[in-house]
Amino acid sequence: MVPVSIKLSAPGGVAIRWSDGHTSTYSYAYLRRRCPCAICRDTPPVVKTEPDPFPILGKGPIAATGATPIGHYAIQFHWNDGHADGIYSYSYLREICPSEEFRGAKTP
Ligand SMILES: [Zn+2]
Numbered sequence: 257m258v259p260v261s262i263k264l265s266a267p268g269g270v271a272i273r274w275s276d277g278h279t280s281t282y283s284y285a286y287l288r289r290r291c292p293c294a295i296c297r298d299t300p301p302v303v304k305t306e307p308d309p310f311p312i313l314g315k316g317p318i319a320a321t322g323a324t325p326i327g328h329y330a331i332q333f334h335w336n337d338g339h340a341d342g343i344y345s346y347s348y349l350r351e352i353c354p355s356e357e358f359r360g361a362k363t364p
Pocket of ligand 1: 291293294295297339341342
């Protein structure tokens with residue numbers, strides 16, 4: 257399964273359209289919390305989802321600022337918290353697709 261399009265700034269986060277026609281939409285926080293790098297697996301990241309009440313001290317809610325394709329199998333997201341170590345393979349992204357994770361729990 258490969259993406260035919262990846263939108264970094266889709267409403268609500270990142271949207272990936274797959275070669276089978278399925279579209280996965282991930283919130284930035286959802287993807288950032290599931291960063292597959294060794295550091296984040298050891299210590300799950302603290303992910304901000306609300307605007308900083310004192311914006312001068314920190315950054316706003318988590319968002320992807322860019323992405324780099326890795327070969328033909330993965331994508332590396334660049335996050336506004338400065339992190340960019342996670343290599344999200346397409347199979348991993350498809351595995352964590354929220355609509356498939358919650359399938360059955362949702363009303364059609
Ligand atoms: Zn990470």
